[in-house]
Amino acid sequence: MISHWGDQFHSSGEIINAGTAVNQYVIQSYLGSGGMGQVYLAEDTRLHRRVALKFLPEAVRRDDELRARFLNEARAAAQLNHPNIITIYEIGDFNGAPFIAMELAEGDSLKEIIENSPLPPDKAVEYAIQLCDALSAAHRAGVIHRDIKPSNIHIVKGGKVKILDFGLAHIDGKELSTSSHSTTGTIQYISPEQVKGEKITARSDLFSLGVTLYQMLTGQLPFTGEYEASIIYAIVNEPPPAPSKLRPDIPDSLERILLRLLSKDPQNRHPSAEALKQDLLSAFDANSHPGTVKERRKGLLPMTIIISGVVVAAILFLVIFSSRLFKNDLEGKKVVAVLPFENLGVPEDGYFADGMTDAITTRLAKFEELRVISRASAMKYKDIRLAPQEIGEELGANYLLTGTIYWDKNHSPAQIKVNISLVRSSDGTNLWAESYEKVFDRVFALQADIADDLTRAFRIAVRSREAAGSEESPTTSLAAYDFYLRGIDYFNRSWFKDDID
Structure with a gap:
């Protein structure tokens, strides 16, 4: 069937009637709206082929920004010649309305395909590899799509993947109407750097591909919320639910790739679409899935x-x-550094984030199977952004524990939200992540939960003595604990010694 091309684009523009001649094209039917335009099925009377014509709707075509973006889609996609990217035939004009004549994608959108159920892992990987091929070609041409999502991906005859709607694309070296620093794209699929208005690179497309692959495999989005603001917060701050928790048959190697793609820091993702493709092929072969991926030797x-x-x-x-x-x-090679947790609250609460870092460090140090880097060594990396490989090499640690903490004092009772990630320093792979939320008076239970979950992440058999130690609390008074953390914070500041003198 011929699909309905993308998300709905609300417009009051009039529909062009069937039989209308648009230059050498004759309109056959209206397909739908999406990607900033109304799309029609048409017959090319010169070349005797069916094409798709996309028009900027009457109601919005006088908007300079939308018009420029519409034409930018054609320019961006016209640079590309790849079997997994919709081909642009020409840019035309009909009674003052610009249109794009393009290849007709006769099939279903990926959004329609996964609407009712997720895909088998081998099929999802097959599609992802084709997407990698398309993005590799685009990125080599200096084109970043910036809006990869299931509704912009079509599966046509023979299972071939086609990417369309390059309307938000950024072309290297060109001044476009949508700045490379602007927040564009569909909110659930855009990268943290897009949300924050930071520099967008090819790795931003890989994040969006990661969200899409996550949805293909689990049927769910990794970052959700009731409101746009809560979705944005999740994208920037919260780790995604482990895919294997939603679908136990997802191989470990594939989960590792997904979590790496969804890293908050672009430097921790795959360096290129080609590198991602090779990783997917390796994971696919390692798990001995049926031979639908065509890269295999025969x-x-x-x-x-x-x-x-x-x-x-x-x-x-x-x-x-x-x-x-x-x-x-x-077992002796499990050397972990607990890096300073990032305080997401007001600056005055920084001491609490440092205190939580110390508490987790102390609890992990109780496990004989782990060698934990000292607090003094790890604290040198507070407010410093370095690649995991550099930190791991400098500290001699093959695992890094990172986290964020938010102390919501305005909530009654006060709540603590913590996000934890375990990263392999050698390649920056995110091996495990979890989110926690407890009221303040359960702060010691929160610390114990994190330590216990980490033992499982490290696959440590906890001895009874250590297990009992993980439940210990330094005090039963929360006020005393707060004063204790403040005191430690003052002690660690250089000027505190001057106060003593």
Whole structure:
């Protein structure tokens, strides 16, 4: 079937009647509205092919910004020649109304396909790999889409993916009506840097692709809220729910890729769409899904299979045997640095974020399987933005624990919201993330919950002594605890020593 092209674009523009001649095109039917325009099915009388014509509606075509964006879509997409990107045939004008003649995507939008149920992992990966191919071509041409989402992706005959609606695209070196620093795109799919009005790069498209892949696999969006403001807060501050919690059959390797794509910091995402594609192919092969991804090798010689089987058997034997020998060594390599938690509240509450950092550091240090970097060493990175690889190398840590904390004193009773992420320093992969919310008088239980969840994240078998220690509270008085944290904060400041003197 011919789909209804994207999200609804509300307009009072009149519909062009079937049979109307638009230059060499004859309108056959109205398809719908989306991507800043009204879309029609038309017949190209010169080349005898069916095309899609997109018009800027009468009611808004006099808006200079929308008109420029509309034409920018054509210019951006016209630069690209790729089987996974809708082809632009020409830019025309009909009675003063600009239009774009483009390839007709005869199929369903991805939004329609996943509306009722998520996709099998192999199918979702197959689509994602094609999207990577399309974005690689666009990014090489200096074009950033900035609005990747299921309604802008169509699946046509043979399962081929097509990206359309480059109306928000930014072309390197061009001054466009939509600044590269503006907040554009559909809110649930845009990256944290787009929300904050920061520089947009190709990795912003990868974040949006990550949201789309998450939705393909789980049927849910990773960042939600009742209002736009709450969605924006979630995108910027909150980790997404682990995909495996929503769908247990998602492979660990695929979950790792998803969480990396959804990293708040663009530097922690894949460096390019091509790198993402290779990661997806590796994950796909590692989990032995059915052979729908076309990148796989075929036709191996029987002798090669026999030799490979022998080699694999030998490797398996060595792995099983050596895993027993080096089990303790592997456990000993779990070196974690608890980096200073970021205070999202008023600046005066910074001492509380530091206190929470100290509490988690202390609790983790109780586990013999972990080696925890000292507070003094980790605190050097407060308010400093460095790549995980740099921090890990400087501290000698292969895991970094990061977090944000918000102390909502205006709420009755006062509440604490904490977001925690466990990152592998070698490549910046987000291995685990969780959100917590408790009233202030449950702050010690909150610390215990975080420590317990981290033991599971590290797959540590907790001994009874350590488990009991995780439930201990430094005091039963919350007021005393608050004063204690303030005192520690003053002690750690250089001028406190001067006050003592």
